[in-house]
Amino acid sequence: NAGVTQTPKFRILKIGQSMTLQCAQDMNHNYMYWYRQDPGMGLKLIYYSVGAGITDKGEVPNGYNVSRSTTEDFPLRLELAAPSQTSVYFCASSYPQGARETQYFGPGTRLLVL
Amino acid sequence: GESVGLHLPTLSVQEGDNSIINCAYSNSASDYFIWYKQESGKGPQFIIDIRSNMDKRQGQRVTVLLNKTVKHLSLQIAATQPGDSAVYFCAENMSTGSQGNLIFGKGTKLSVKP
Numbered sequence: 362n363a364g365v366t367q368t369p370k371f372r373i374l375k376i377g378q379s380m381t382l383q384c385a386q387d388m389n390h391n392y393m394y395w396y397r398q399d400p401g402m403g404l405k406l407i408y409y410s411v412g413a414g415i416t417d418k419g420e421v422p423n424g425y426n427v428s429r430s431t432t433e434d435f436p437l438r439l440e441l442a443a444p445s446q447t448s449v450y451f452c453a454s455s456y457p458q459g460a461r462e463t464q465y466f467g468p469g470t471r472l473l474v475l
Numbered sequence: 476g477e478s479v480g481l482h483l484p485t486l487s488v489q490e491g492d493n494s495i496i497n498c499a500y501s502n503s504a505s506d507y508f509i510w511y512k513q514e515s516g517k518g519p520q521f522i523i524d525i526r527s528n529m530d531k532r533q534g535q536r537v538t539v540l541l542n543k544t545v546k547h548l549s550l551q552i553a554a555t556q557p558g559d560s561a562v563y564f565c566a567e568n569m570s571t572g573s574q575g576n577l578i579f580g581k582g583t584k585l586s587v588k589p
Contacts, residue, residue, distance in 0.1 A: 466520070
């Protein structure tokens with residue numbers, strides 16, 4: 362299994378541009394998550410999904426959107442990029458039992474908004 | 476403020492010594508705790524977890540201790556090796572919180588001196 366994969370690894374955006382961060386997992390996990398990690402800080406939950414067609418806001422959802430049309434994929438959309446969205450973004454997935462079990466993380470996408 | 480935090484942001488130990496990384500949490504309702512290791516440029520990696528009905532759990536070279544009375548969690552690494560150099564995060568899952576919502580601390584950077 363490839364586990365959790367993320368693309369791209371790095372991206373530079375101009376203010377106001379939009380982009381989609383891709384995330385895929387091949388472990389048949391129902392739960393998937395998007396976090397952002399600012400320098401020297403822990404992870405903050407942006408959005409999560411408990412299954413295809415179901416998404417919920419996390420701690421810091423403003424400026425982002427998600428969709429979950431399949432079990433495998435959970436893309437994160439930035440519509441109008443702002444410098445405050447400069448961060449490293451991690452996607453994760455977990456066992457069907459949800460967050461009470463281990464979350465497996467992808468390698469991250471580093472985003473710079475100028 | 477964050478409900479999960481760490482006493483020390485950095486920890487430097489000699490190779491071969493034991494390391495102890497501490498974590499405080501503030502929510503008595505939290506019933507599941509995880510330690511993650513994050514190496515530079517990578518996503519967090521699961522190390523060990525513990526449920527609130529336990530006060531100690533051991534893995535390979537790692538031990539997690541949970542003191543519910545003072546709401547304190549620690550990670551002990553035996554015979555620390557250079558490969559243990561990383562940032563370590565504790566995370567808690569509150570049973571009364573939203574599904575899929577792990578709360579992460581800010582992390583402790585462990586540096587191992589050869």
